[in-house]
Amino acid sequence: VAGFAIADNGTLVAIRHSEWISPRRLVLVDRQGVEQPAVSAPGEYAFPRISPDQSKVVVTVTTAGHRDLWVYDLRRAVLTQLTRSTTGSAFRGIWTPGGNEVFFTRETPSYDVYRVSADGSAPPVAVVSSVKDKYPAAVSPDGAHVVFGEEWAGAARVMVAPLDGSAPGTSVTDSSVPGFDPALSPDGRWIAYSE
Secondary structure, X not given: OOOEEEOOOOOEEEOOOOOOOOOEOOEEEXXXXXXXXXXXXXXXXXXXXXXXXOOEEEEEEEEOOEEEEEEEEOOOOEEEEOOOOOOOOEXXXXXXXXXXXXXXXXXXXXXXXXXXXXXXXXXXXXXXXXXXXXXXXXXXXXXOEEEEEEEEOOEEEEEEEEOOOOOOOEEOOOOOOOOEEEEEOOOOOOEEEEO
């Protein structure tokens, strides 16, 4: 992404590096705001999510132009690759309530919702596929539904789909008002989102 402007007198102002691709630090922050480095080396980290048992972090890492999911084990201080994208991307991982699976967005070429075993013991499996872009936000406490954001042609809405494939996803937001960034309450009864 080029960040520059040229004034009428020919003066050029430019960002010396991409605001999208820049080294970041992955850190843990306690309730007092004290930071502790999680991974010592800076990298292109995004969308970190702590597992339900607070022992691991799933994070999107960009290397050689590809986005993939990695899992950082907080107890062993080890970062392990979870997905391997040769084309497209895998990003925005979220944990299931039990912490045994990770749901994420995979570019196929639309952004579809996939699931993968958290230990990488099985290949990723498609959960919700369509021509519209989808971003998982939460799995219901009973593991029966996935909540995700869906975007297409400038529109956005919040969706819920059963994980057994028994029905297509249904919108929980008014189609005339965009809905973004859904979050599920701990008891699974409520969905908060921004408009």
